[in-house]
Amino acid sequence: MSNSVSNTPINDARLSMWQAAWVIARRDFLAILFSRAFFFFLLGPLFPILVGGLAGGIGGQVQREATxxxxxxxxxxxxxxxxxxxxxxxxxxxxxxxxxxxxxxxxxxxxxxxxxxxxxxxxxxxxxxxxxxxxxxxxxxxxxxxxxxxxxxxxxGEAPTDFPDVAAEPVAGSAATDRSERIKTAQAGQLLLFLLMMLLAGMVLSNLVEEKANKIIEILAAAIPMDSVFLGKLIAMLGVSFVGIAVWGFFGGLIIFFGGEALPQLPEPAMGWPVFLLLGVVYFAFGYLLLGSLFLTIGGMATTVREVQTLSMPVTMMQLLVFFLAAFAMTDPGSLLELVAVVFPLSSPFAMLARAAQSPEVWPHLVAIVWQAFCVLLFVKAGATLFRRRVMKSGPAARRKGKEKRLGGIFGAASGKAGAPQSS
Structure with a gap:
């Protein structure tokens, strides 16, 4: 019986990568969603919107009175x-x-x-x-x-007071006019995507720092693969982000409903509003996962909140440069610069959303979504490996050092016994 028990693989009792990721995602999602900090985080952007709306209304009234x-x-x-x-x-x-x-x-x-x-x-x-x-x-x-x-x-009576009726022959617009108008929609989509990602991705930074301080990450790493921990945390943060966007979108919808006539009207994108909005959600998800995987790795490397802020600054500046790259590339569709913006993982969501506003082709988006999903898995794998080797001190190099240390201890003990004088 002892032989049968000892020959049973221990890994058979462990969850698969996706099952473990789902467990972590559900745990983090519920913990963050029902926390008081998240409630105040949701209220944070609403105050500037409310103040801006009141200021705009008062300013418009003052302007009308002043005119x-x-x-x-x-x-x-x-x-x-x-x-x-x-x-x-x-x-x-x-x-x-x-x-x-x-x-x-x-x-x-x-x-x-x-x-x-x-x-x-x-x-x-x-x-x-x-x-x-x-x-x-x-x-x-x-x-x-x-x-x-x-x-x-x-x-x-020297000027006419009877004006003739003018026959109107409206046209849908020229190709150049449509392209010029749709750039406005592309710019608005990129800007909204960038602001949401930078506002919501910051939640990922301090996640691992707190769990490292509480030794929770060591328990998770001993129970499930570190890849599943990273992927689960990203999925949880993405779910929390969608909750925040839904709340802000509700209040934004109220503003549009009551004051839609006063707001600027954006031209319809080339793919239509339903498909454009759907792609916007998809590209936000992949952009958030890509940026979040980098932030999660930074949070895992840091030991204090101050280190998190210091290490995250280069990534934030890089993301700003990536946004400028995608914004500049959309002015020349089909160019080498736009191709670079589409292929580079961090700028790909911005560049492809701009393309959705200007071009009705569907197949480039399917290719881009597959490519971004592959990059997410690659970033998660790289971040988990780096965290495991540099922080958890595990992996091939660490195991080799541990093995050499144990062997050195054994040989040292044996030599000590051999050289000890025998008592009479």
Missing amino acids: VNTIALAMSQEDNNAMMAARLAVQERLPGLPIMREAEDTSKAPADILAEPGAAYAGVVSGTLDAPILTGTPGQIAAWEGAVAMMAAFAK
């Missing part, structure tokens, strides 16, 4: 009525005309009318229809001089 487009009329009663009637007749055709109101006291000088307390006039028109005089600041005179002259011409 003065009302002109006071201080001519004769007949000329004033003719000017206001002319503006009323053409306001539908010329919506950019200033508002014209008769001054309360036309006997005052134009400068005194402008200086009246509570007056909000861009200028004052005096004189006659044949020789109108516009009083105001140089900027207001330059802005409204042409409109006043045109209204005076309409009021005298």
Whole structure:
């Protein structure tokens, strides 16, 4: 019986790589999701959005209040009525005309009318229809001089007030126009992808530092492969990131729902919005996993939070350069620079998302997704191997050193016994 037990492989009782990764992912995901720190982390980006929205609304209201487009009329009663009637007749055709109101006291000088307390006039028109005089600041005179002259011409009947109907023949747009417009969508997609990755990938950094300090990582490494530990932690952090994006997206949807008309409208991408958004989620996932694997390796190498911040700075700067590379490469599709941005793992998600906005081809995205998945596994394997050899002191080199140390101890003990004098 003892022989049968001793011949049973110990690894048969261990989980497979993916099963172990799932156990780690579920453990970390639930631990982070139901922590108070994650709740405050979710609230963090909402405060700048709320403050920015309030500031934008207040600033827009202030700008509207500050924009003065009302002109006071201080001519004769007949000329004033003719000017206001002319503006009323053409306001539908010329919506950019200033508002014209008769001054309360036309006997005052134009400068005194402008200086009246509570007056909000861009200028004052005096004189006659044949020789109108516009009083105001140089900027207001330059802005409204042409409109006043045109209204005076309409009021005298020297300009037409009956406009012919214009037949419209709209076109969908030229290829150059479509490409120029879709670049805006590509830029917005890249910027959003970059901000989300940099905001959420930072959670990976301190993960291993805490578990190393608590000796938890040693227990995990003894129970399951280190590759599964790294992969499981990345999957857990990705799941937590999707929860954060869902919460922020909900509030962003409310902002779009209530103030969508005031927000800038992005042109539709070449692949359509549903496919573009789906690819955006996929490329965020792979970009996060690629960057997170580097951050996880850095967190495993560091022993303190200060070391984490020091070691992560080069990676952060490199990611910023990668973003600039992908942003510059999308201006020249099909070039060697864009090919480099597509192939390089860290810039590939940004470059391919920009291509989804500009080109309707599907097969390049399938190839890019397979390539990015392979790079994720490669980065995880390299990071786990480095962590195992440099931190856990295991692996072929460490085992060889341990074996040599044990053999040295054995031979040393044997030589000590051989050289010891025998007692009589």
